[in-house]
Amino acid sequence: MTRHPPLELRRTAASVDAEALFRTLAAxxxxxxWLDAGAEAAQGWSVLGVGExxxxxxxxxxxDCVAGAASDEPPFRGGWVGWLDYESGxxxxxxxxxxxxxxxxWLRVTAAVAVDHATGAVWELGDGNLLGSLSERSxxxxxxxxxxxxxxPDRTASARHTPDEYTALxxxxxxxxxxxxxxxxxxxxxxxxxxxxxxxxxxLRLRSATPAHHxxxxxxxxxxxxxASPETFLHASGGLIRTRPIKGTRPRGDDPASDAALAAELLxxxxxxxxxxxxxxxxxxxxxxxxxxxxxxxxxxxxxxxxPAVHQLVSTVSGQAASxxxxxxxxxxxxxxxxxTGAPKLSAMTLLHELEGAPRGVYSGCFGxxxxxxxxxxxxxxxxxxxxxxxxxxxxxxxxxxxxxAAAEVEEVATKARAPLAALRADLPDAWRR
Numbered sequence: 001m002t003r004h005p006p007l008e009l010r011r012t013a014a015s016v017d018a019e020a021l022f023r024t025l026a027a028x029x030x031x032x033x034w035l036d037a038g039a040e041a042a043q044g045w046s047v048l049g050v051g052e053x054x055x056x057x058x059x060x061x062x063x064d065c066v067a068g069a070a071s072d073e074p075p076f077r078g079g080w081v082g083w084l085d086y087e088s089g090x091x092x093x094x095x096x097x098x099x100x101x102x103x104x105x106w107l108r109v110t111a112a113v114a115v116d117h118a119t120g121a122v123w124e125l126g127d128g129n130l131l132g133s134l135s136e137r138s139x140x141x142x143x144x145x146x147x148x149x150x151x152x153p154d155r156t157a158s159a160r161h162t163p164d165e166y167t168a169l170x171x172x173x174x175x176x177x178x179x180x181x182x183x184x185x186x187x188x189x190x191x192x193x194x195x196x197x198x199x200x201x202x203x204l205r206l207r208s209a210t211p212a213h214h215x216x217x218x219x220x221x222x223x224x225x226x227x228a229s230p231e232t233f234l235h236a237s238g239g240l241i242r243t244r245p246i247k248g249t250r251p252r253g254d255d256p257a258s259d260a261a262l263a264a265e266l267l268x269x270x271x272x273x274x275x276x277x278x279x280x281x282x283x284x285x286x287x288x289x290x291x292x293x294x295x296x297x298x299x300x301x302x303x304x305x306x307x308p309a310v311h312q313l314v315s316t317v318s319g320q321a322a323s324x325x326x327x328x329x330x331x332x333x334x335x336x337x338x339x340x341t342g343a344p345k346l347s348a349m350t351l352l353h354e355l356e357g358a359p360r361g362v363y364s365g366c367f368g369x370x371x372x373x374x375x376x377x378x379x380x381x382x383x384x385x386x387x388x389x390x391x392x393x394x395x396x397x398x399x400x401x402x403x404x405x406a407a408a409e410v411e412e413v414a415t416k417a418r419a420p421l422a423a424l425r426a427d428l429p430d431a432w433r434r
Contacts, residue, residue, distance in 0.1 A: 049112025248313025
């Protein structure tokens with residue numbers, strides 16, 4: 001692989017309104033991204049930029065000998081931004097998979113702006129002047145399109161499965177678990193909202209309603225991924241590989257007392273703790289294939305993280321990258337993520353292919369950046385929307401164990417789908433609202 005040098009890095013005296021810059025970039029460029037630390041973020045980095053489509057992608061980048069970025073400099077110094085879809089990963093792992101809906105997509109970044117939310121520092125990457133204004137005509141065209149889309153009435157989504165059909169699939173999952181074919185299965189479904197859609201305004205509504213530390217907007221070749229993901233799939237810096245699987249969900253309460261009670265119920269749930277620890281064990285096994293023997297650690301177990309719509313049960317697993325480890329070898333070992341398959345992974349993916357009977361697409365995949373210097377940060381594609389032409393797709397699901405209660409699992413799917421659908425100004429189908 002031809003190595004690309006890091007982009008030129010310049011700290012500026014400017015302050016940045018990230019939302020305004022995003023609107024301008026999205027109006028002027030077809031291929032654009034915003035890796036977003038979240039609305040009102042007080043820590044972390046946001047990176048906005050543009051790039052050129054790269055079919056080969058960053059798979060050959062080495063992750064084992066990276067010096068971590070200086071503490072005041074952006075963690076991303078140039079490289080690739082994009083996504084991996086679920087079906088391509090399942091097929092590469094040896095599982096049967098539905099026909100891919102477009103496959104992986106990557107941009108090689110040519111210019112970007114990075115914002116440090118802890119200090120307010122702004123950095124420019126590359127030769128482009130993204131902080132300079134783009135054409136007024138491009139902005140006018142964006143506003144005209146937004147006005148046409150916003151004038152449409154609110155819509156109702158269609159669903160791949162009815163609640164009754166999803167309940168029947170849950171029972172089939174439980175039967176497979178009882179038979180010993182799996183310990184846990186992450187069963188998913190899909191909601192579709194016909195367009196047109198304004199991807200920019202939809203994303204701004206999504207991030208406002210459900211800010212998340214790994215949110216993002218990535219538009220490549222006319223397809224736009226809009227995400228309010230709270231889940232880190234893989235992070236690499238200084239040769240340390242880390243994953244933070246989420247398993248266990250409760251809705252937020254209507255008042256402080258009920259909210260605290262729901263968080264406590266999640267933490268105390270035997271079913272949720274068992275589900276979480278099964279995925280932790282799976283991820284420990286996955287990372288052990290590509291990390292230094294004896295370096296795997298569980299740095300956090302069963303930690304509650306709270307977001308505007310849900311409480312989540314989160315754990316953290318890490319390991320030291322083995323000599324010669326590349327991004328592709330890491331993906332071969334760990335992708336698709338165990339939190340979106342179940343365990344054992346290959347058996348789970350095989351069963352889910354039969355049960356779900358249709359592709360997941362980018363949902364259940366991952367997105368983010370791979371740096372030319374070997375830094376990597378990929379989030380799970382959950383709480384997300386994919387807009388492709390006149391269609392917008394939202395995936396949602398949950399982990400099924402022997403102890404699952406079907407009514408609770410159906411409600412969890414509805415809870416997860418509500419915020420992305422609201423960003424599209426769409427409602428759940430009637431049956432799912434009930």
